[in-house]
Amino acid sequence: MESLVCVAVWAVTFAMVMAFIMWAYRWSHPKASGRLPPGSLGLPLLGETLQFFAPNPTCDVSPFVKERLNRYGNIFKTSIVGRSVVVSADPDLNYYVFQQEGKLFESWYPDTFTEIFGRDNVGSLHGFMYKYLKTLVLRLYGQENLRAVLLADTDGACRASLASWASHPSVELKDAISTMIFDLTAKKLISYEPSKSSENLRKNFVAFIRGLISFPVDIPGTAYHECMQGRKNAMKVLRKMMRERMADAGRQSEDFFDVLIEEQRRDKPVMTEAIALDLMFVLLFASFETTALALTLGVKLLAENPRVLQALTEEHEAIVRNRKDRDAGLTWADYKSMTFTSQVILETVRLANIVPGIFRKALQDIEFKGYTIPAGWGVMVCPPAVHLNPEIYEDPLAFDPWRWQDKVEITGGTKQFMAFGGGLRFCVGTDLSKVLMATFIHRLVTKYSWRTIKGGNIVRTPGLSFPDGFHVQLFPKEMAPSSVLNTACSV
Numbered sequence: 001m002e003s004l005v006c007v008a009v010w011a012v013t014f015a016m017v018m019a020f021i022m023w024a025y026r027w028s029h030p031k032a033s034g035r036l037p038p039g040s041l042g043l044p045l046l047g048e049t050l051q052f053f054a055p056n057p058t059c060d061v062s063p064f065v066k067e068r069l070n071r072y073g074n075i076f077k078t079s080i081v082g083r084s085v086v087v088s089a090d091p092d093l094n095y096y097v098f099q100q101e102g103k104l105f106e107s108w109y110p111d112t113f114t115e116i117f118g119r120d121n122v123g124s125l126h127g128f129m130y131k132y133l134k135t136l137v138l139r140l141y142g143q144e145n146l147r148a149v150l151l152a153d154t155d156g157a158c159r160a161s162l163a164s165w166a167s168h169p170s171v172e173l174k175d176a177i178s179t180m181i182f183d184l185t186a187k188k189l190i191s192y193e194p195s196k197s198s199e200n201l202r203k204n205f206v207a208f209i210r211g212l213i214s215f216p217v218d219i220p221g222t223a224y225h226e227c228m229q230g231r232k233n234a235m236k237v238l239r240k241m242m243r244e245r246m247a248d249a250g251r252q253s254e255d256f257f258d259v260l261i262e263e264q265r266r267d268k269p270v271m272t273e274a275i276a277l278d279l280m281f282v283l284l285f286a287s288f289e290t291t292a293l294a295l296t297l298g299v300k301l302l303a304e305n306p307r308v309l310q311a312l313t314e315e316h317e318a319i320v321r322n323r324k325d326r327d328a329g330l331t332w333a334d335y336k337s338m339t340f341t342s343q344v345i346l347e348t349v350r351l352a353n354i355v356p357g358i359f360r361k362a363l364q365d366i367e368f369k370g371y372t373i374p375a376g377w378g379v380m381v382c383p384p385a386v387h388l389n390p391e392i393y394e395d396p397l398a399f400d401p402w403r404w405q406d407k408v409e410i411t412g413g414t415k416q417f418m419a420f421g422g423g424l425r426f427c428v429g430t431d432l433s434k435v436l437m438a439t440f441i442h443r444l445v446t447k448y449s450w451r452t453i454k455g456g457n458i459v460r461t462p463g464l465s466f467p468d469g470f471h472v473q474l475f476p477k478e479m480a481p482s483s484v485l486n487t488a489c490s491v
């Protein structure tokens with residue numbers, strides 16, 4: 001009897017081991033109708049997730065991507081956060097993916113992203129609903145409103161913020177710029193006034209860049225957990241605000257939230273409460289964090305490249321000289337005349353690679369350059385691999401705004417430049433972001449000098465962050481001690 005039990009236990013164990021081996025084999029050798037791109041799917045379930053998130057303290061392509069590009073070429077397969085993904089550094093495939101949005105590919109992001117931004121966030125919507133939301137957002141952040149309203153607002157915010165920072169012995173620039181842009185955009189979006197509100201709304205968006213593409217482990221201490229807590233708190237505030245406004249039939253439209261509420265009040269509304277709330281949540285985050293990171297890196301790069309700073313300062317001093325009233329606000333014509341500044345901005349976002357991966361899902365089996373991307377697989381377009389490719393950009397890690405000279409104005413993604421995405425989903429905040437950066441630079445270089453106090457080192461996991469901040473001291477130009485100006489030195 002005992003030996004029978006022993007045999008049964010062995011048989012069950014053997015069957016389980018065999019089942020596991022077969023499952024693991026199927027995992028690493030997935031079925032496909034054609035030839036899959038080269039690469040490894042890593043360990044079962046875990047895939048190559050740990051390698052993907054390994055910190056990279058440089059502006060260069062992450063070691064994860066670089067090693068695989070060297071080994072497999074511009075298109076390779078991997079598995080991250082539980083999904084099989086084809087990574088593309090191939091300019092033709094990237095372009096194809098963008099052009100085929102909604103046909104062969106559709107927007108898809110890892111589950112962490114969807115949980116944090118909400119299942120009805122703009123990145124997860126398609127077709128009519130998506131186009132309708134995009135049109136609404138462009139009413140706020142498109143060129144027309146930027147020219148009529150937002151340019152003056154951003155100029156005022158940059159002026160006031162820089163003046164107040166200049167009275168401090170040290171300012172952590174990333175946080176200070178984030179606060180400035182958040183306060184400005186949250187006012188436009190929900191009439192948020194930090195001084196009058198009991199909620200510190202911005203603190204709910206801390207750790208988002210790290211958390212969006214992270215391990216979906218919801219335990220205290222993880223970036224994902226921090227993001228989820230932030231989402232819950234911010235959504236509570238937004239939901240309460242929306243219900244109060246919905247109940248107030250006589251309310252006049254004051255901000256973008258009111259526009260969404262009016263849409264919900266229509267006879268046959270297409271906008272649901274969930275879509276409106278997720279949209280507000282995404283906009284509150286995207287409006288400030290992306291641009292704040294790019295600007296902080298930009299100031300650091302300027303401090304490290306005095307020749308660029310010199311040329312930039314000359315452009316802005318000429319704008320001031322040509323004004324009747326030297327203290328007047330920036331005009332749209334001033335903004336449009338900033339040729340070198342726009343090159344500096346392009347060069348900064350090329351090196352910043354704020355969005356390290358643009359995700360899509362294949363809607364059917366797709367053949368490309370001899371490889372098959374199976375239906376349902378993810379595709380990650382990898383902007384850093386294009387922006388830092390020496391065959392496209394000579395000496396790619398050099399901060400060289402002159403490389404953009406005589407290039408046509410970029411109004412969408414191209415095969416060589418996709419910092420703001422491409423195709424149908426080209427970033428709706430591109431123009432706002434450029435206006436913010438240009439007005440900030442204008443006020444900074446015409447009125448102030450600065451020196452680095454400490455920090456400024458970066459880490460990409462793979463989203464960009466400044467782990468020790470970037471602490472600077474600002475001086476009004478006329479009061480600046482000449483020996484320490486605009487230096488990258490640390491104390």
Ligand code: HEM
Binds near residue numbers: 283418420433
């Ligand atoms: C340096 C600043 C910025 C960078 C580098 C950036 C980058 C990007 C990229 C690469 C995409 C494409 C994502 C995709 O195709 O899946 C995108 C989309 C988007 N961005 Fe930005 N962005 C910036 C600033 C902003 C700002 C200021 C806003 C404010 C509204 C914003 C709002 C959005 C939204 C709502 C989308 C989704 C659009 C869609 O799905 O069609 N972004 N951004």
